[in-house]
Amino acid sequence: MDRKDKEESRRHFLARIGADAAALILPATLVAPAFAQVCAPPGSTANPTPWTRDCRSIQPRRPASTLTGTEISKLKAAYKAMRDLAVSDPTDPRGFVHQTHIHCHNCGGGGSSIQVHFGDRFLPWHRAYLYFHEKILGQLIGDVNFRLPYWDWENPAHRTMPGAYTSPNNNTNPLFNSPRSMAPGDTLDPTDGQPATALSETNFADFSPELEGSPHGSIHNAVGGDMSAFDTAAKDPIFYAHHANVDKLWSDWTNADASHTAPVTPAWLNQTQGFFDENKKWRTIRNADVVNHEAKLRYIYAGRTWEFITWLCIRDWVLVDKLQLIDTSRLQLSQTTRQKLLPLLDKAEMRLRLISPQLPTDRSASYFLYYDESDAKANRGPQSPSYLGLISVVLMSKEGDHKMGSPRKLDFDLKGKLKGLTDRTSEFSLFLAERNAKGSNAAVSKLAVRGVEILRGQEG
Amino acid sequence: MLAATYILAAALLASSAARAGDLTFHAQAPPGCESSTPLRLLLKDVELPRSRAVTIRAYAKQAGREEESFIGLFAVMADSANAAGNRKMPQARVTATPAFRRAIEPGATVSVILRPFAGKTAMNDLDWSVRAVEWACR
Secondary structure, three states: OOHHHHHHHHHHHHHHHHHHHHHHHHHHHHOOOOOOOOOOOOOOOOOOEEOOOOOOOEEEEOEHHHOOHHHHHHHHHHHHHHHHHHHHOOOOOOOHHHHHHHHHHOEOHHHOOOEOOOOOOHHHHHHHHHHHHHHHHHHHOOOOOOOOOEOOOOOHHHOOOOHHHOOOOOOOOOOOOOOOOOOOOOOOOOOOOOOHHHHOOOOHHHHHHHHHHHHHHHHHHHHOHHHHEOOOHHHOOHHHHHHHHHHHHHHHHHHHOOOOOOOOOHHHHOOEEEEEOOOOOEEEEEHHHHOOHHHHHOEEEEOOOEEOOEOOOEEEEEEEEEOEEEEOOEEEOOHHHHHHHHHHOOOOOEEEEEEOOOOOOOOOEEEEEEOOHHHHHHOOHHHOOOEEEEEEEOOOOOOOOOOOOOOOEEEEEOOOOHHHHHOOOOOEOOEEEEOOOOHHHOOEEEOOOOEEEEEEEEEO | OOOHHHOOEEOOOOOOOOEEOOEEEEEOOOOOOOOOOOEEEEEEEEEEEOOOOEEEEEEEEEOOOOOOEEEEEEEEOEOOOOOOOEEEEEEEEEEOOHHHHHHOOOOOOEEEEEEEEEOOEEOOOOEEEEEEEEEEEO
């Protein structure tokens, strides 16, 4: 994208958000700050190769506080490999130091004229940055299914820094960073990390700057140390988990209403960002390529609206059949439906879709979904045969205002679960059990829906 | 463009000179925006050191009352710990929380207190300035 296109895109964004926000944006972008460090990309960025299709399996980014021991070990191994690479080959753009320089360079650091904050590039640029960073981490540990975790600081239970980043709280931990103001166990101020006002915005031009100011900026400042300055923020590994959550909020906002769309102007859609990929090749990627992160970048967010894993490049999801609804909370699998499903038992790409599920909205909480009541009462989560997935309800404010309402649809992966479902010969219900409740303490409730569909992935 | 009709109330009776710590403005009552319209506090001509990351929390105090109500916040990262000079922003905005909108009495005049923080720590030594504050529905 040439300078003229960039300016056109910028003018469009400023026109949409109004002169008030423009007034906030202009000085910060037009005045190059005085930075101490040099952070230009290593090697040549001439003759970029445009990014093309990614056909890895779609994998979830998970809340950092809920990672298993194995997942934490993998995350630490990936960052250790990235840090080691920076030492063994300081010219390798995949090394940790150069990875941190990407942010610095794109924030005006080292004399760069680029500034990806304070404007309409903020969200797509950071999405692309994390995407390439994540692919490099995965490649360094030989796992193409590696995905970054996110720090869901809006969750009241997760307002301390995720343990993986602070334990041990010293340099033996590749996720540790010494100059942090926030100590292990410190909790965020209740006014930080509140996305309610941003999520209640109705257009991208208001949503993006609102999200960028707070909670994005206030979390940076609350962590403190390197995180609180543009040129050093990415030196702290928590940066990537923090920005994954900012990215997730963009995803949540997009999914919340059909009118919540990214800009559709050619200038914005064709705006390009440059990054070194996992093979050290300089790539350019357009904003248009990052809008649909599930289809294009091959990740979803677990923990809010769905949790599933799909395989291959699914081009589309086609309806196999609908379950019979006796009433909104009583379902039945007809013989006809069963006959349609039996040949599909071995297929990995199957989904259960709930139409207009009536989720509890009295408070923010996460629920396990089951199709068997005794499993729901035992509440053993993914270990239960009838476990379907996790649903998180995050209210937009603790006062209960601006509730996002229940989603229009929720999809769940049926891999390995279809047989159990087709074995149900009598009527059954779907049950919610709060994630943290155990055994007899589990409050189980039937989930009302307007429809339940079984979908099959159509490979592209 | 921010249409003039968006600004329903604006008043400033406070100093604009750079000073340390909290800034207090005696503003008019916040306008009664429609429930679907955000109520925003617009901060005019904000100047902050480029080397400091600052979270500005805005509070309101009704005349004759002691307690403060939290309005909302905005945050700006530092350019660099070594950056020189100030960041000058013609305007910054704070979107009022639903709790504040419910708490404020219609027509009540409030003082606006802008309090800078580094995380949870008050920045009593911060040299900064805001020329004016305005309420707006948009």
